[in-house]
Amino acid sequence: MKPITSLDYSRRVERVLRHIGENLERDIDLNALAEIACLSPYHFHRVYAGMLGETVSETVRRLRLHHAAGALVESEAAIAGIATRAGYGSVAAVGRAFQSAYGMAPAAYRKRGFLVAEYPASDPTDNPTGSEDNMFPVTLRDTKPVRLAALRHHGHYLEIGPVFGRLYAWAAPRGLMTPTTRGIGIYYSDTNALPPAEWKSDACISVGSDVKGEDDVRVIDLAGGRHAVLLHKGPYAELHKAYNWLFGTWLPASGEEPADRPCFEEYLNNPQDLPPEEWLTEISLPLVAK
Template sequence: MTNANEKRLLRVLDHIHDNPAGDLSLDALSDIAAMSRFHWHRVFRAMTGETMAQAVRRIRMHRASYYLVMTDRPIATIATEIGMPNLASFNRTFTDHFAMSPSAFRKRGELRPYVRNQIQEITLMHPVTIRTEPPLHLAAVPHKGPYFEISRAFQKLSAVMASRDLFRKSGRMVGVFYDDPQSVPAPELRSHAAFELTGKADLSDPLEAVSLPGGRHAVLTYKGPYAGLPAAYDQLYGAWLPGSGEEPAETPSFEVYLNSPMDTAPEDLVTELHLPLK
């Protein structure tokens, strides 16, 4: 991919994330890319592994899943906000993507708290282990804003990695989170979308080099849709940590994604939450 096409791809991905309720048709996105409909569709699919329709659908469903578990907005309102005002169509698409209806997804309660039994012992819903991890050297794209919107930065990152042929020099996909969403306003939250580097790489703009120190980590393994990650963090910090006798290190927590929503059903996604320890 030429540098011009890299810029086109980033521009289109930004537009999709900024305008989930807008016109995201192939014609409209080809206009944003400033390339003919036929050629742009081929460029997009070759570089991302998805058609534009598949990418738009996935981004919209990802946004809807977070709205369902993090807000009390009516389902019809959420459908309209992500560009699917026909509620029946939204219900069908969401059910096809998550294998359950929006109402069932909300009722299941991915934000459910950890469970305490009658003698106040904490019952964790996900396994936590302590491991010694090596340092991580990352190729990253910064993100500022609500953590659930970091998918925008990951799409930019993937586009640039493909453009520069860096995937052969990369390892695991990583999200680094610097702030507590309970105490920092959502627009001010800082994070990085990243890939682990296994060799030298071109890290010119928009990429940044990020290094994380090695050491002892508490690692919670979570399986399921990304919308459930806030509840998993609550368990790690609110249930496991107080009873562990451990103290967090002065380095940020991060997530390691062991598979990808590009080719994995939401229920089968596996994410490690890493809490560095002293």
């Protein structure tokens, strides 16, 4: 493809991803998506899968299950209502999909409260508290600044997935998706103080100094310095437990003070290629310099 044609295709796929993210509770019609992309129904799906590495149905299934898992662990809503809001026609349908992806029924997942076994105590050399009941490994790390291409998201943090998809669709034809590209999410809002509709975050990838912003994509600099870095293994829907433990247990006992900058997450592997129990995420809490 000529560069201008590749960029045009990326914008078309971005529009499709935006539509999918906003309509997960509805039936997704491939002909309608082809029309949104201004592509023939004969060719649209091949373009989509070729650019994103997964089919439309795989994208929809992954995002719906992600939303359902989040609702199960964050609320006491009836499973039937969760199934409806996640776009499933019945409890049985969401149960089959959930069993296939998560290895257990939705009710069992809610009762258990987590998918991956809780972490053992961290090595005392890695964790300044030396506590015996640590759930997650935490290390203190000096990081370097990183230049990022960022796409803004407003709303529940569990709904940022389609925004990352749009960013990847923008980046791929520009040659920015390489084996060393880092995927990072910056989360600005206190989820305990604001309703989800007011939460603000950025989906980001690392880029070089020569990259310029375009359309809705901004180029920003992520500050380096001292950070407490927590490693989480498991579904993104369970990350809130890691945050609660980091701020409620680790930080008060650590002797550290948080800096006036937001937390960010780095996604260490690809959720398209691995089951949810294998997803690895690093949560970085900025700390005051010593």
